[in-house]
Amino acid sequence: MFLKRGLKNNKDPATIYEVCDIETFFERVREKVDGRSIETAEKLSPVAAAHRIYTDTIASMPWMIRQKRGEERLEVDHYLSPILKLRANEYMTAFMVKKIQLSQAFWYGTGYVYIKRGKDGRVTELIPLPSRGAQRFFDERTGTMWYSFVAETDLPEKKRLERKFSESELLIFRFESYDGYTGRGLLDLASPTIRIDTYAQRYNEKFYANGARISGIVETAANLNMESRRMIREEFESMATGLDNAFRVAVLDNGLKYTPMGLSQKEAEYIESRQFTVSEIARFTGIPEYMLQEGKQSYQSNEQQQLDFITNRLAAPIAQLEQEWSYKLFTAEELAAGMYLKLNEMVKLRGDEKARAEFYQRMISLGVLSQDEVRALEDRSPLPGGLGKRYWMSKNFDLIEKFIEDGENGG
Secondary structure (H helix, E strand, C coil): CCCCCCCECCCCCCCEEECCCHHHHHHHHHHHCCCCCCHHHHCCHHHHHHHHHHHHHHHCCCEEEEEEECCEEEECCCCCHHHHHCECCCCCEHHHHHHHHHHHHHHHCEEEEEEEECCCCCEEEEEEECCCCCEEEEECCCCEEEEEEEEECCCHHHEEEEEEEEHHHEEEEECCECCCCCECCHHHHCHHHHHHHHHHHHHHHHHCCCCCCCCEEEECCCCCCHHHHHHHHHHHHHHHCCHHHCCCCCCCCCCCEEEECCCCHHHHHHHHHHHHHHHHHHHHHCCCHHHHCCCCCCHHHHHHHHHHHHHHHCHHHHHHHHHHHHHHHCCHHHHHCCEEEEECHHHHHCCCHHHHHHHHHHHHHCCCCCHHHHHHHCCCCCCHHHHHHCCECCHHHCEHHHHHHHHHCCC
16 A cells, blocks of 8 residues: 555645555546546537547547567457457446546546556456546656546545556556646646636526527607506517517507617627637647538538548547557567557548548558458458458559569569
């Protein structure tokens, strides 16, 4: 254990830490992994959409366990396969663990996953940790980086459970970082935008509290006493407010005149602020605006933006995950033997059959992929007899070996 019972936290003297074993700690972590400070931001539809798109897109990309052998890059069987592709721990799928890590990083800047190992050193489970309140410490004596995590409990006196992990025990992912250590998430980067949109949404809720907006004013040339004004106002309000009265036709007499009103400045500002929020969140996350339900581009433009989002914008977070997970999950011997993890981003293009087919055709014609490699990306079995293992080139789609032979023979 790293903390003694009753040890005070310097930043929060009222907090009392309690000694706990690893299993008790994770029982509490599972209950608190989502945190609470994101509740306001999640209520803003562009922010919620960006979170869902970013985390679901990457988390749904399956891991491929590969090995580089000379010039070959082969997909291999490994004991980690069920953990990475099916069940990461007793309570969560492999998809959910990735999603939680990405989600924590999206909101708070950094996402952590604990690597639980057996007595033989082999990985047995991957368990996500709550990023909120996590602290980093550097031990100058040993040169080791430590991370402290606190799981709140419902025990009296607000006692908490704490556990420390060395950096080698954690898979770490940062949404954005300027120093390589401190992660910055959307709650930090886009806090002014989120705050402004929250205010705008609150105004909108108040504006529509009656179920319908006042669309005009009633005028008369007559001098009305207070009672007459009250009666006219009540009669008009009974007809003009509420969803059931929307779009009804008013009949006015006694010289009453109705003047319709356009959007007020505040209403126009509200609409503009919501559009501004969508654009800002798109810029912060790299997600195309049309995916946040705001873009007005053509279908072809949207299709191209989606391809660009997957192949370009997500290239950096994908590379970060691949490098971190490969380095921490494989042994030094396995890394030396060329073992590495790769996310298969091609599965995200399955909805766009035309773009996917054109990409595969181009890769085959250039000799980049074999037919079996393309079939593997489509989750299909290899061609029988080893026919799909060959590589082809675009000139009449002949074998590469034949071009080499022709060149050597002066053909």
